[in-house]
Amino acid sequence: MTALLAVADYLPPGRVPIEELAGDFGLTPMQVKVFRRYHRLGSVRRDPHGSLLDLLRGAVAGLDALPGREHRVRYVLHARTFPTVVPYPHNPVRELCRELGLDRATVFAVGHHACASGLLAIDVAGRLLAADADPGGLALVLAGEKAFTPEAGMVPGTSFFGEGASACLVAPAGDRDRVLSYAADLRGEFDTDAPEQALEFQRIYADALAAAVLAAVERAGLTVDAIGVILPHNVNSVAWHQVCRTLGYPRERVVLDNVATAGHVFCADNLVNYRTARQRGLLRPGEPYVMAAAGAGRGATFSAMVLQH
Amino acid sequence: MRTFGPASEVASPPAAWGIRRAVRMAFPEPAALAGDPVHAERLARYLADLLHPYGLSPDPSEHVGQSYGEMGEALIHAAVPAGESVDLLVLAYSIPDLTPGRATATYLSHVCPGTPMAFAVSDQGTASAFTALRLVDAYARSGGLRRALLLVVEQNSLPYDPGIPVTVPAESRGVALLFGEPLPGERPARVSAPAAEPAGAELLRNSDPSQPGTGVWWELAGELARPAAGPRRLLLADHDSGRLVTVDLDGEVPR
Numbered sequence: 268m269t270a271l272l273a274v275a276d277y278l279p280p281g282r283v284p285i286e287e288l289a290g291d292f293g294l295t296p297m298q299v300k301v302f303r304r305y306h307r308l309g310s311v312r313r314d315p316h317g318s319l320l321d322l323l324r325g326a327v328a329g330l331d332a333l334p335g336r337e338h339r340v341r342y343v344l345h346a347r348t349f350p351t352v353v354p355y356p357h358n359p360v361r362e363l364c365r366e367l368g369l370d371r372a373t374v375f376a377v378g379h380h381a382c383a384s385g386l387l388a389i390d391v392a393g394r395l396l397a398a399d400a401d402p403g404g405l406a407l408v409l410a411g412e413k414a415f416t417p418e419a420g421m422v423p424g425t426s427f428f429g430e431g432a433s434a435c436l437v438a439p440a441g442d443r444d445r446v447l448s449y450a451a452d453l454r455g456e457f458d459t460d461a462p463e464q465a466l467e468f469q470r471i472y473a474d475a476l477a478a479a480v481l482a483a484v485e486r487a488g489l490t491v492d493a494i495g496v497i498l499p500h501n502v503n504s505v506a507w508h509q510v511c512r513t514l515g516y517p518r519e520r521v522v523l524d525n526v527a528t529a530g531h532v533f534c535a536d537n538l539v540n541y542r543t544a545r546q547r548g549l550l551r552p553g554e555p556y557v558m559a560a561a562g563a564g565r566g567a568t569f570s571a572m573v574l575q576h
Numbered sequence: 577m578r579t580f581g582p583a584s585e586v587a588s589p590p591a592a593w594g595i596r597r598a599v600r601m602a603f604p605e606p607a608a609l610a611g612d613p614v615h616a617e618r619l620a621r622y623l624a625d626l627l628h629p630y631g632l633s634p635d636p637s638e639h640v641g642q643s644y645g646e647m648g649e650a651l652i653h654a655a656v657p658a659g660e661s662v663d664l665l666v667l668a669y670s671i672p673d674l675t676p677g678r679a680t681a682t683y684l685s686h687v688c689p690g691t692p693m694a695f696a697v698s699d700q701g702t703a704s705a706f707t708a709l710r711l712v713d714a715y716a717r718s719g720g721l722r723r724a725l726l727l728v729v730e731q732n733s734l735p736y737d738p739g740i741p742v743t744v745p746a747e748s749r750g751v752a753l754l755f756g757e758p759l760p761g762e763r764p765a766r767v768s769a770p771a772a773e774p775a776g777a778e779l780l781r782n783s784d785p786s787q788p789g790t791g792v793w794w795e796l797a798g799e800l801a802r803p804a805a806g807p808r809r810l811l812l813a814d815h816d817s818g819r820l821v822t823v824d825l826d827g828e829v830p831r
Contacts, residue, residue, distance in 0.1 A: 268584040318629065350696065351676030354630050354738050358699055373817060375707050376699035379667065379681035387695055391711060393583035398714035416625030418618075418677055440584070450579040453694060455686025458645075458678070460614070478577065486579040565675070566682035 269393030270441025271574070272405065275329030276539045277322060278431040278529055279314035285427055292421050302427075306503035307523075311429035311530030313414065319352060320359035322411045326432035326535075327367065333407070333436060337368045340436075342395055342406040346388035347378035348533040348562065349419055352412050360409065369407070378534075380451065381562025382500055383570035385410045385534030389437060390449045390572070396439035406437040410534035422531065422563065424469075426502045429530025433538035447555065447573040448486035450479050458566040468567060473509035475569045476561050480514060483571035489555055494573070496549045497521045498540040500560035501531045510559075522549065536560065550576040578663075578693040580719055589716040594764030595823070596723075596754050599655040600790075600797035603731070603748040607643035610674060622677055627736055634736050641674035641733030642748040648684045648727050655725060655752035661690025662754075664715050664724040668697045668708035670789045671745065673731050688725065702788050703817040704728075710769065710819075712755055723756035730789030746786035751793040765800055766824040777811035777822055796823060 285308050289299045302308045314321060323345075327333065333340075345360045353359060364374050377391050378384035385408075392406035411432025414420040421427050452475060457468050484491055491514055499507050504523050511518040522540045524547075525532075532539055537558040544550050559571040609615050623634045648667060656662060665688055667681045685694035693715075697708045705728040712724045731748040758764045780799065782791030792812050799810060800823075807826040813819070 268582040345699065349677050350679070350698065351626065351672040354627050354632055354736060355672050355734060356670070356701070356738060356742050357630065357740065360699065373703070373707060374700065375697055375704060377695060377697055379679040379694070379696040381679050381682075384695075390580060390583070391695070394714040394718060395710065397583040398710070398717050413629075415629065416622055418622060446582060448579060448581055450577060451693060452577045453682045453685040453691065455683040458683040458686065482577050482579050486581060562679065562682075565678040565680075566686070568679070568682055 268440060269396065269446040270438045271444035272436040272438045272441055273330050273332035274433065274435045274538050274541050275326050276431065276433045276535065276542045277325030277329065278312045278539065279317060279322070281313045281315060282310040283313045284310045288427060292417060306426070306505050307527055308427060308503055308530065309527035311427045312431050314430050318359065319413050320362055322413070322430060322432040323360065323363050323409050326409065326411060326434035327363065330434050330436060336405060338371060339403050339405045340369050340372045340407050341399065341404040342392055343369055343372045343374045344388045344392055344406060344408050345376045346384040346408060346410040346534040347376050348382050348384060348412055350378055380568040380570065381564045382531070382534055383451065383560040383562035383568040385537055386449065386558055386560060386570045386572045387451065389435065389446065392437040393439070393446055396437065402439060404439060408435045408437055410538065412533040422502065426531040429532045431529060431532040431535055431539060433535035435538055443576060445575045447575055448483045449572045450482035450486060450570065452479050452569040454567040468563065472506065472561065473513050476559060477510045477513035479569040479571040480557055480559050483557065483573045487555065487573040489573065491516055493555055494557050495551055495554040496544055496556045498537050498544060498556065498558045499523065500536040501526045501529060502561065552576060583718050589713060590757050592757050592764060593716055593755065594766045595800060596756050596758060596762055596764045597655050598797040598800040599651060599752040600794050601651060601654065601750050603642055603647050603750065606640040607646050607674060609643045609646065610640050619674060623735060630739065632736055632739055641735065642731035643675055644669060644673040644680045644729050645675065645678065645683050647729050647748065647750045648680065649687050651727055651750045651752040652684065652688045652725065655754045656689050660723065662688050662692040662723045662725045663690060663721040664712065664719065665692045665694035666697060666708040666711055666726050667694070668705040668726065668728045669730060670698060670701055670704050671730055671734060674733065692725070701816055703814045703819060705793055706814045706817060706819040706821065709767070709821060716755065723754065726753045726755065728790050728793045730787065743788050745789060749787060749790045749794060751790050751797050763826060768822050770820050770822055773811065773820060774809065774822060777809040780810045780812050800825065
């Protein structure tokens with residue numbers, strides 16, 4: 268059963284209050300006030316002089332379990348919110364692998380689930396390792412991107428992207444943070460600019476994300492009562508409060524600590540929040556927890572994964 | 577909603593699992609989307625911001641190109657038999673299309689019978705399709721699939737000079753391989769991944785280096801469409817990754 272051997276993250280020190288972003292996105296003072304007071308957004312992380320490679324390198328630097336195991340890494344996956352993040356055929360992930368001595372690994376990007384691609388990458392890594400039937404094999408799953416263009420800077424009416432990254436060593440088996448189930452609801456009908464579909468997306472958002480959580484929990488043979496915490500995507504707090512109402516799940520058990528201070532760190536949110544949950548002692552041995560994310564942009568994906576700490 | 581259990585059951589794929597249908601298509605005309613001014617404006621901004629940190633800028637004369645959404649939709653219609661549904665769709669590509677920020681695989685799930693689980697594999701050069709094929713096998717082993725569709729696509733436009741060597745495909749092309757258990761009368765081509773080069777296999781080469789992404793898969797689709805001439809074992813190799821794939825043909829794959 269797929270297990271997370273180690274998790275690390277990197278958030279650059281630069282913080283930009285959302286008020287300073289208003290001009291970039293043409294927001295009125297009232298709209299910014301709504302983001303701060305209603306959505307509980309405050310500032311986002313930015314690394315103005317750093318590259319994507321710098322972000323990913325920062326996350327991997329925290330993976331204490333990697334040194335000495337480089338030769339066991341069979342796959343390196345970059346989970347993408349935006350499918351194209353560097354000019355083709357530049358490839359910063361390959362550069363990072365060269366730096367790290369991961370020369371035996373198959374290196375590729377996986378995505379097209381927008382911000383839910385991080386959970387996809389963990390499942391993909393686990394399937395590959397299981398099919399290889401090599402108990403010593405490992406996969407390195409990377410996530411995180413630059414807010415390089417307005418499309419990658421803000422989710423209209425919903426959130427601001429923050430720069431940062433996560434890194435996760437995935438093993439085909441292990442005794443902690445084992446992946447019990449994964450659910451993904453792909454909603455390609457939202458691949459349109461039609462205003463009525465944008466409204467429909469807002470209308471179904473909380474229900475669809477809650478349904479993904481329930482589907483993953485049921486597939487794991489559990490009920491929501493058994494879930495110790497939810498590690499969300501950092502889209503905003505109010506969206507998660509709505510999901511909690513739908514699920515009947517206590518909102519204080521959703522790790523929303525980073526929403527106001529980091530922003531929505533692309534596909535890295537779930538693992539950034541994993542680190543926070545570990546630091547706060549919220550993950551208890553043997554207890555199942557959920558990672559969940561909604562990806563929106565062109566099309567939408569609602570995903571959830573149940574793991575056991 | 578697609579759900580998956582633990583990835584621990586390293587079973588073989590279903591007994592007669594293999595390639596049931598193979599389709600290859602060329603797309604000589606630019607995408608319909610290429611003529612949309614709203615799209616053009618959005619793409620121009622995306623590209624300018626993408627290139628700026630690298631000291632590059634878009635080529636103002638180059639605003640055509642293909643959409644993997646449009647190409648994939650055509651391939652799906654050609655490859656998936658009426659009345660059948662797909663459980664997994666994997667889109668493999670190397671060069672981006674004219675919608676670099678779009679979750680195209682999610683869109684293709686919407687237009688594919690069965691609303692399959694769908695995702696994309698990229699940024700691996702010519703090896704993307706080999707990895708995608710490996711993923712089809714991995715999910716077939718533990719993901720409970722009845723049918724899977726592999727789409728390998730490449731398109732012929734890169735609207736900037738990347739400043740490093742690059743091969744832009746001469747033509748926009750796509751290949752679809754439909755995997756599954758056979759219906760009565762079908763004899764699917766069995767796919768496996770040997771660790772070393774097997775004896776007696778015919779090496780299938782990409783005869784057209786101007787089509788780096790689809791080349792060998794284009795050749796494979798052609799071989800699969802030929803009338804059966806007795807058992808044959810084809811060998812596909814990716815030199816960058818060292819991946820080997822064999823395809824065993826002992827019967828006709830219907831088109």
